[in-house]
Amino acid sequence: MxxxxxxxxxxxxxxxxxxxxxxxxxxxxxxxxxxxxxxxxxxxxxxxxxxxxxxxxxxxxxxxxxxxxxxxxxxxxxxxxxxxxxxxxxxxxxxxxxxxxxxxxxxxxxxxxxxxxxxxxxxxxxxxxxxxxxxxxxxxxxxxxxxxxxxxxxxxxxxxxxxxxxxxxxxxxxxxxxxxxxxxxxxxxxxxxxxxxxxxxxxxxxxxxxxxxxxxxVSDNRGDCHTDLCELNNQFEIKGHPVVVSFGSVLDPYDYPDICEIIFTVAQRYQRQILISSPQFAHNKKLLPNHVVAMEYLPLPALLPQTSVFIHHGGANSFSEALYFGVPQILIPLTNDQPIQGELLNNSKAGFSIAPADFSRQWLEHCLACIFDPTDPVHNNIDRLKWLYQQGxxxxxxxxxxxxxxxxxxxxxxxxxxxx
Structure with missing residues (x-):
């Protein structure tokens, strides 16, 4: 064939x-x-x-x-x-x-x-x-x-x-x-x-x-996992289970300063390192607080298994990879088809999604409180979907x-x- x-x-x-x-x-x-x-x-x-x-x-x-x-x-x-x-x-x-x-x-x-x-x-x-x-x-x-x-x-x-x-x-x-x-x-x-x-x-x-x-x-031989993660570790030390932030291949978190400021502030309260995929922040590192590390590109399949929370734009690929690895995710749908993934996530109760205009410090703190509580029901739903995704x-x-x-x-x- x-x-x-x-x-x-x-x-x-x-x-x-x-x-x-x-x-x-x-x-x-x-x-x-x-x-x-x-x-x-x-x-x-x-x-x-x-x-x-x-x-x-x-x-x-x-x-x-x-x-x-x-x-x-x-x-x-x-x-x-x-x-x-x-x-x-x-x-x-x-x-x-x-x-x-x-x-x-x-x-x-x-x-x-x-x-x-x-x-x-x-x-x-x-x-x-x-x-x-x-x-x-x-x-x-x-x-x-x-x-x-x-x-x-x-x-x-x-x-x-x-x-x-x-x-x-x-x-x-x-x-x-x-x-x-x-x-x-x-x-x-x-x-x-x-x-x-x-x-x-x-x-x-x-x-x-x-x-x-x-x-x-998410195949091991897909070509984007191990090598890039080694390069990443050579540049800085990944501390514990970081919060990963990515808005996809086209959008840059740098262009959403109000959202980023809330994420940076709340993550610091929880003493979490942030890894953010952002070409513009990567070239303007002086703008970042000490607990935030910016890279032009993050090898998500390598990072997600050790990620505590994945905050992203709701792209279908990011959404499905997070479900595959069983990573708690917070969606901020930014354009076009991304509200579809946001609604599916909310309906499944395996994470949280909110429109950019409604995103706030109080809402993010609520989400992280649930995610960092191992007894919260969100984890059972994440595990259920992880099993389904890894069986398919x-x-x-x-x-x-x-x-x-x-x-x-x-x-x-x-x-x-x-x-x-």
Whole structure:
């Protein structure tokens, strides 16, 4: 079996939440002896991501080049996404604007690699459309949990969709293509997969193919665990069980000073060291109190098992990894799909989530008091979900399903030939 996995890459080393599910799928394919390669779009992998893929032993293909300025920088994307009036421009910059420059090149890449199937992140548009032209079966997976969310939690996505629909439709019409969408996700007619256990959410009946595949693992050979942690320990001493703060690959905690000040103050009261993922704080360390250490990037899979509390923005990858390791988490959903994870966490009673506007010192103190009390019921719920996440194997479910679909398609084709 030959498989091409296409991962969303919006800026250089700025798409970890999309990279890691793709890596887990690639590792599962390798274990089966399949020939597999990853194709990032619209941007290419940055040096840090390339080192991770090298350590994991995963081949990847460079996407067609884009003219300078088409893709936004990480800081530009962050600025756009924080403003409801410009939010759609961030999405248009990596979902639609690159299509006219890359589409023909993507068709050529798929024709040259000639996979039996394409497996694509549902926020990748060019690759499944190119597969449509090339006649290659394409299956989609959602790196987040948006396909499970109630419509009321997706209003920001609806606003973005409404503002970029005309541009997308113009491209489809120009190239004689068709596509179906669930908000911003480009759906596959063959199969669409979400990585979560059934117990986490009772998803509504969908009017498109949808499989709840089970959780993603966090594999030891994913390439981002041990080496980076050794480098981290060489720079400073991790004291006890620190509080880890991260707002993902695009947003920087430095840009949320009111939230950071509360976290710094309350953690100091509990005599906890803080490790914070922040390029700007890392370059302005004089602004930080002594108990706070900033790094441009933190290897979360290596850190989370020894973390007392994980405070983050509610990204789907951060959310699922914390559940996998059984780490108490506090969510401050900042943009778009992040309230989905916040509601799931509150409903499961395995952590705490609150809107940024309501975040306060009193609320954080309440959360930490519960988390630092070993008898609090939150720990039973965390342990229950940890067990569910460590039992699941989403990549295996997805690849089993693809194998079965292709076998059935071959059988149907053979039957049609015999009938003819």
């Amino acid at each position: 030959k498989l091409l996995i296409s991962s969303l890459q919006v800026s250089q080393s700025g798409s970890k939440g999309h990279l890691h599910p793709a890596i887990e799928l690639a590792l599962e394919a390798q274990c089966r002896g399949w020939q597999v390669a990853m194709l990032p779009v619209p941007g290419t992998f940055g040096p840090q991501d390339q080192r991770q893929l090298d350590r994991a032993g995963i081949d990847w293909i460079k996407p067609p080049l884009l003219p300078e300025g088409v893709l936004k920088s990480r800081s530009s994307l962050a600025e756009l996404t924080q403003n409801s009036q410009t939010n759609h421009l961030a999405y248009q910059s990596f979902l639609i604007d690159p299509l006219k420059y890359q589409f023909n090149g993507l068709i050529e890449l798929l024709t040259q690699f000639n996979p039996d199937a394409v497996l694509y992140d549902l926020l990748v548009y060019g690759v499944p459309l190119a597969a449509q032209v090339a006649g290659i079966p394409a299956f989609g997976y959602c790196a987040g949990l948006k396909l499970l969310a109630q419509d009321r939690l997706l209003q920001s996505y609806r606003q973005v969709q409404n503002r970029i629909t005309n541009s997308m439709q113009q491209f489809l019409t120009l190239n004689g293509l068709t596509a179906n969408f669930h908000y911003l996700e480009m759906l596959s007619a063959s199969g669409n997969y979400v990585f979560a256990p059934e117990a986490l959410s009772s998803h509504p009946t969908a009017n498109f193919p949808l499989t709840l595949a089970g959780p993603l693992p 194997d989403g990549p295996a479910t997805v690849l089993n399903d693809i194998t079965l679909c292709l076998q059935n398609a071959d059988s149907k084709s053979c039957s049609e030939e015999r009938g003819a």
